[in-house]
Amino acid sequence: MSIRSCFLIDDDDDDREIFALALENAHGVSRCIMAKNGVDAVKIVNEADFIPTYIFIDLNMPLMSGKECLLALKKSRLSSVPVIVYTTSSNCKDVEETKKLGAAHYLVKPTSVTALTGILSDIFSGITLPYYLYTEV
Template identity: 60%
Template sequence: MKCFLIDDDEDDRDIFALALLKANAESNCITATNGEDALDLLRKQSDFIPDYIFLDLNMPLMDGRACLSELRKQARLDTVPIIIFTTSSYSKDIEDTLNLGASHYLVKPTSLNELVSILTSFFEGKLSGYRLSL
């Protein structure tokens, strides 16, 4: 399983990668530090299709909303769930990103164990957070 994490915070990237391995030992975490870096990586590696994309909202250069819009324009990513993974719990952020094509919205938990639990439940199909009804 390949997860693509787009997040500017190095600590958050490290914690996510660790939690991901604990939630699914056969997972691989590919990271980008902002929306522009993520889109560059996808352009350069045209065969790269992650199983999941986790996207932070508040990043420099290109924020999560702009990145989400660009990701949803790429046909090869049509079936890839894009999960907003952010500290914001504002209802407007949730509504806006779901309207832009996010599959789910998860608020970053405060502990590694909680993140492992959320990711485990998520991958088992027991969705945590908000989900857009299709």
Template identity: 40%
Template sequence: MEKKIILLADDDMDDTEMFCEALADIDESVICHTAENGSEALKILASLDQSPGVIFLDLNMPIMNGWECLKELKSDQRYKDIPVIMISTSSHRNDMDTAANLGAVCYFVKPNNFKDLKHVLKIITSNLNGNLKEAIKEIQAGNLQHVFVCDENNLKS
């Protein structure tokens, strides 16, 4: 079984725990590395043997926030093609636009509902190895209130 790697950077331990629990329920082959800020995420990324299929970045974190980390990722040749999904409790349109402009594939408003989180993560993880573009389109077609596709051009086919 091919392992699927995800990197999550989020300083909220409750959200991180819920995220990892949802992933474990969905797919045992997913390995989720977690960081408490963008700086730690970059260090973890540099130490991995295999790049993650997707990186989830929380917007508001100490030391290095999600925006700063996203800029670093997209300016680094080693990481610029890894899809990044921004996550936040904020649903402000300007945050979604900024995410798209900085190269994120998707903006995800953190759901309070475990079932909704599992649903979105199931679609993403089942399409990590090459078909993430279709997964993001499927999420968009499902019209989920907390998922906003940033820009299809940010997704490599």
């Protein structure tokens, strides 16, 4: 069985904590590396040999936007790793732009840990999901 891991890039401390809690509850996830912004994420990619199963990127971050970070990752050694946009934005323009930039999914941040746990479990189980992922609780 392969080790499932992820790389979360998000500047919000609370959102990183919620994500970590949901990961603890999701099955099959054993490791998560986190970065507070795109600049730190690119540095980690260039300096570490970590290859995650999935990458999650927030769109609204300082120093480097999520879209800029997505572009940088798609040009890096992790170019084949699926990237999931993980954001509060449900803007149609953001959804379309990130799809064109190569994101695998667009996940609007759920309002509960339970909802996020369910989505993460679905993602890591490998089931076929639509590009746009949104839950109402």
